[in-house]
Amino acid sequence: MFSSAVARDRSSEEMHFPERESSPEDLRQQLVVQNTFLDLSGGVSAMERFTQLRRVRSDPTLAVESEGDGETEEAPASEVPEIVERLASLASEEQEAHVPEPRGRTTVCLRNVPNNYTRQMFVELLEKQGLSGHFDFLYLPCDFHRHANLGYAFINLVNEAGVLKFWDIFHGFTAWTLPTAKVGQVSFSGPHQGLRAHIDRYRNSPVMHKSVPEEYKPLLFKSGTPQPFPPPTRKVKRPAPAKRR
Structure with missing residues (x-):
């Protein structure tokens, strides 16, 4: 509904970009879809992969960035709950050990x-x-x-x-x-x-x-x-x- 630009962090007191405090840098690793399977390789934790699964389009499909050329593959909306459930299970196991x-x-x-x-x-x-x-x-x-x-x-x-x-x-x-x-x-x-x-x-x-x-x-x-x-x-x-x- 809203442009993705509104989610960007700003460091200004201007009316359109309120002040913010420091918080961890956005993760840059991408979720990879290969041959209909989720690739969780590359040394990145399931929690980190899970945080990337967050863009929902109104058509509705989920745009998941593919490896290499930067193009996107459209995952049907019907597959999204299964993907979320699978990654949520992996992420929940990790987070239990990461509460500081x-x-x-x-x-x-x-x-x-x-x-x-x-x-x-x-x-x-x-x-x-x-x-x-x-x-x-x-x-x-x-x-x-x-x-x-x-x-x-x-x-x-x-x-x-x-x-x-x-x-x-x-x-x-x-x-x-x-x-x-x-x-x-x-x-x-x-x-x-x-x-x-x-x-x-x-x-x-x-x-x-x-x-x-x-x-x-x-x-x-x-x-x-x-x-x-x-x-x-x-x-x-x-x-x-x-x-x-």
């Missing part, structure tokens, strides 16, 4: 969020997964002009147990409300960690300017209930207008 120790870190970045998820839809997703009361900060950066999120979100959990719970649910997550082949990928956020750091980070940000629609702003929670964001400590700049292309 929080070591005091409570803020995570969730990548591969479907671009047409709104902030409210994302909050409802977390609550549906049993995380109500486990997080106190949430920010889903959006492209204000295309009315789409940028494909990642920042969530601060209230404690390390919440981090492990979130990681267990969303690393390898595929049960999105909307039809998509995107696979959730969780990492720790940086350089900002913790609730206080994120309040300080965003309270004076252009994203908090009065001209920005409420649904594009960060949210604070206490025991599952939305809380008002602390007022800015200096004048908040208006977001820069979209650049003409």
Whole structure:
């Protein structure tokens, strides 16, 4: 529905490309289809292969990049569930051994969020997964002009147990409300960690300017209930207008 361009990470405070925090570089390995079988060779883990299976076309077919010439092969929609199920099984086995120790870190970045998820839809997703009361900060950066999120979100959990719970649910997550082949990928956020750091980070940000629609702003929670964001400590700049292309 939305151009793939909206999912690209940006490092600007401009209105059309909100600020982001650092998160792991997008994986560049491609899923290879050879003779109707999935090629999982080349030293790349099943989890990494699984994260590549995420582009869904409206015709509907899944475009899977083939090896060598860069052309695409169209996998019929009927084959997609089987492919997803097979890779999900392999990926779930890997992820159990790859949940890192929080070591005091409570803020995570969730990548591969479907671009047409709104902030409210994302909050409802977390609550549906049993995380109500486990997080106190949430920010889903959006492209204000295309009315789409940028494909990642920042969530601060209230404690390390919440981090492990979130990681267990969303690393390898595929049960999105909307039809998509995107696979959730969780990492720790940086350089900002913790609730206080994120309040300080965003309270004076252009994203908090009065001209920005409420649904594009960060949210604070206490025991599952939305809380008002602390007022800015200096004048908040208006977001820069979209650049003409």
